[in-house]
Amino acid sequence: MNQLSPLLTLGIVAAYFLVLLLVSYLTGKDSGNDNFFLAGRKSPWYLVAFGMIGASLSGVTFISVPGAVGAGGKNMAFSYMQMVFGYLVGYAVIATVLLPLYYKHNLISIYGYLEKRFGYYSYKTGAFFFLLSRILGASFRLFLVAMVLQLFVMDAFNIPFWTTVLATIVLIWVYTFRGGINTIVWTDSLQTFCMLLAVGLTILSIGNALDKSVGELINLVQASDYSQIFFFQGGWSDPNNFFKQFISGAFIAIVMTGLDQDMMQKNLSCRTLRESQKNVFTFSIILIFANMLFLMLGALLYIYATNIGLSIPERTDQLFPLIAFEHLGPITGIVFVLGLIAAAYSSADSALTSLTTSFCVDFLNFEKIDLTEEEKKRKRFLVHIGFSLVLFTVILIFNALNNDSVISKILEWAGYTYGPLLGLFSFGIFTNLKIRDRFVIPICILAPILSYILNIYDLFIGFKLGFLIIVINGLLTFLGLWVISYYSEEEEEQGSN
Numbered sequence: 001m002n003q004l005s006p007l008l009t010l011g012i013v014a015a016y017f018l019v020l021l022l023v024s025y026l027t028g029k030d031s032g033n034d035n036f037f038l039a040g041r042k043s044p045w046y047l048v049a050f051g052m053i054g055a056s057l058s059g060v061t062f063i064s065v066p067g068a069v070g071a072g073g074k075n076m077a078f079s080y081m082q083m084v085f086g087y088l089v090g091y092a093v094i095a096t097v098l099l100p101l102y103y104k105h106n107l108i109s110i111y112g113y114l115e116k117r118f119g120y121y122s123y124k125t126g127a128f129f130f131l132l133s134r135i136l137g138a139s140f141r142l143f144l145v146a147m148v149l150q151l152f153v154m155d156a157f158n159i160p161f162w163t164t165v166l167a168t169i170v171l172i173w174v175y176t177f178r179g180g181i182n183t184i185v186w187t188d189s190l191q192t193f194c195m196l197l198a199v200g201l202t203i204l205s206i207g208n209a210l211d212k213s214v215g216e217l218i219n220l221v222q223a224s225d226y227s228q229i230f231f232f233q234g235g236w237s238d239p240n241n242f243f244k245q246f247i248s249g250a251f252i253a254i255v256m257t258g259l260d261q262d263m264m265q266k267n268l269s270c271r272t273l274r275e276s277q278k279n280v281f282t283f284s285i286i287l288i289f290a291n292m293l294f295l296m297l298g299a300l301l302y303i304y305a306t307n308i309g310l311s312i313p314e315r316t317d318q319l320f321p322l323i324a325f326e327h328l329g330p331i332t333g334i335v336f337v338l339g340l341i342a343a344a345y346s347s348a349d350s351a352l353t354s355l356t357t358s359f360c361v362d363f364l365n366f367e368k369i370d371l372t373e374e375e376k377k378r379k380r381f382l383v384h385i386g387f388s389l390v391l392f393t394v395i396l397i398f399n400a401l402n403n404d405s406v407i408s409k410i411l412e413w414a415g416y417t418y419g420p421l422l423g424l425f426s427f428g429i430f431t432n433l434k435i436r437d438r439f440v441i442p443i444c445i446l447a448p449i450l451s452y453i454l455n456i457y458d459l460f461i462g463f464k465l466g467f468l469i470i471v472i473n474g475l476l477t478f479l480g481l482w483v484i485s486y487y488s489e490e491e492e493e494q495g496s497n
Contacts, residue, residue, distance in 0.1 A: 006154075006155075007156075009149075009152060009153045010157075012337050013153070013337070016194075016338060016341055016342075017171050020171075020175045020187055020345075021175050023186050023190065024178065024179055024183045024187070027182050027183045028179025028182065029178075029179075033366065033373065033377060035182050036178075036179065036181065036353075036356075037181060037265070037361070038108060038265070038269045039180075039181050039185060039269040040182070040269075041268070041270065042269070043185045043266070043269040043271075044270075045270045045271075045276065045278050045279040045282075046279070046282065047185055047186070047189050048185055048266050048267065048270060048276075048283075049278075049279040049280075049283040050188075051184075051185055051186075051188025051189040051191075051192055051346075052188065052266060052283045053196070053290050054189075054343065054346035054347075055266070056257070056287065057195065057346075057347075061294070061343065062320075062343035062344075063317045063318075063320050063321065063340070065291070065294045066295070066301055067298065067315075067317040067318070068080065070298065074239040075239075077225070077228040077240075078226070078227055078229040079229065080245075080291065080295060081229050081288075081292065082240070082246050082249070083252070084288060085246060086245065086249020086251075088284050088288075089250040090258070091284040092284075093250075093253075093258065094253065094257060095277045095281060096277075098254075098258045098264075098425075099276050099277055102267075103268070103272075103273040108357065108361050108367065109127065109358050109361040110259070110264050111123055111126040111127040111261065112361070114126045114428065117428040118424070118437055118440065119435075121437045121440045122435070122440045123362065124363070126421055126424055127358055127363065129417040129418070130260065130261050130358060130421070131358060131359065132417050133260075133417045133418060134260070134261075134351050134354065134355055135391065135394060137351070138348050138352070138355075138391060141344050141348055142344060142391065143165075143398045143399065145340060145341065145344035146168055148321070148340065149164055161396075162396060165392055165396065169388050169391055169392045172352060172388070173384065173388045175187070177384050180356070181266065181269050181350075181357070182269075184266065184350045184353055185266060185269060187349060188346050188350065191343070191345060191346035192346065194338045194339055194341075194342035195339045195343050196293065197335060197339070198336055198339025198342070199297050199339065200293065201331070201335045202324060202332055202336065203217065203296065203297055203300060205329065206300045206328065209304065209327075210303075210307060217296075217300060221299045221300065221303070224303060226298070226299035226302060244468065247468065248470075251471050252470070254422070255419075255422050255470055255474070256418060259418065259422065260418075261357065261358050262350055262354035265353070265357060266350070267279060301323055302319070304323060304327075305323065310322075321336060324336035348391075352384070352387055352388065355387045356384045356387055359387070360379065360380050366379075413448070413452075415469075416470075417448065419448055419470050420443075420447055420477045421474075422470060422473070422477070423444075423473070424477065424481070426474060427478050431485070432487075433485035434487070435481050435486075439484045440481070443481060443484065447473055447476040450476055451472050451473040451476060455469050455472075
């Protein structure tokens with residue numbers, strides 16, 4: 001960082017958090033449980049729609065998607081858009097199938113549906129898999145940002161890594177512990193704005209450096225080798241194959257948004273089902289343009305690097321920070337820092353809130369126990385602190401491992417935990433069968449293990465599953481539930497009549 005000093009960067013981070021604390025103060029005056037969990041179901045749908053852009057992306061996406069454009073592997077060129085188009089199908093399912101279900105049962109935690117449909121063990125299993133996935137995912141995202149801050153800022157002041165992580169977690173806790181989801185809805189919108197601003201200003205900076213207008217930059221990208229969107233030639237073994245990416249995108253949206261408490265909690269904070277559906281459809285459209293912006297930036301980063309004779313880093317996700325910090329001036333470096341922090345914390349802060357919500361509702365039974373509002377607030381306060389400590393500990397474990405392949409395997413397994421959720425909800429929605437609830441836990445443990453074995457030993461004869469492993473995982477869970485299913489006595493009597 002030759003043009004952006006560590007002290008200035010630290011000042012930017014501090015100023016950013018001061019703004020978040022101000023937003024928290026203004027939105028967190030009512031610290032009641034209803035406000036924390038669902039914002040009193042009064043969130044403006046358009047604000048939720050805009051904020052979900054930042055929540056659906058992350059620090060990984062912010063850096064990696066532009067870097068993948070010219071990497072020559074998975075998500076090369078504009079092939080990532082094939083997955084984004086698949087998202088549209090998934091979000092349509094969320095808006096027309098899942099949201100009506102959640103609103104019909106007036107849910108705070110979406111896993112409460114599993115208890116109503118199947119029973120106690122299904123309910124707790126679904127909630128547990130969410131907690132596991134979200135803890136690992138949120139910790140990894142924060143780990144990446146903490147590493148960047150440590151390398152470029154804190155090392156200059158001889159501040160140890162654990163202090164950087166602790167400060168980050170404390171700041172997130174401070175601005176979320178009162179307002180919860182009511183605060184998150186507003187901070188997500190601010191963070192989405194910062195993220196898109198960073199991408200837009202970087203594009204303009206590259207345009208200035210190349211002496212090109214925005215229109216000329218668009219033409220430059222279209223004429224380049226990076227602009228191909230659809231890939232049909234490579235067959236099923238191609239990681240960029242259209243059908244594989246499109247189908248994966250649809251299921252990723254359904255599972256990682258529609259069956260994820262973190263993402264759905266914001267939607268359930270809208271006043272009505274209709275407003276929540278408007279939010280999802282609007283968000284879907286905005287997401288297309290946001291991802292096109294990221295991919296255009298990626299193409300321009302490679303074009304700019306070629307133009308100035310810059311060697312592409314071996315790890316292509318380092319290309320964006322390298323050019324932003326060292327070649328486009330301090331202003332671009334500043335907006336990059338803002339965008340990176342916004343991308344990371346827009347997912348981390350809502351994760352902490354949703355983890356607290358799920359544990360309070362799904363495991364402490366806030367909707368069922370006879371406690372005063374103040375007693376529930378004290379318990380919620382302790383749970384919020386507890387999950388902050390859990391995230392802190394997991395991040396330090398990631399750092400201690402210091403092995404990219406080991407960490408990748410941990411995250412890969414976290415992804416497998418969404419398959420049982422897909423199977424459970426699908427079986428509940430598309431069948432009328434009851435299940436022997438006590439057998440759900442072993443089925444939901446075996447399904448990911450079998451999926452992993454099928455994938456690792458290439459039992460699909462050269463067919464590379466990629467994200468489609470979630471579908472296989474969900475299907476195995478569905479089949480397992482069918483084995484332990486039965487018709488209720490009422491349905492048997494109706495069938496015989």
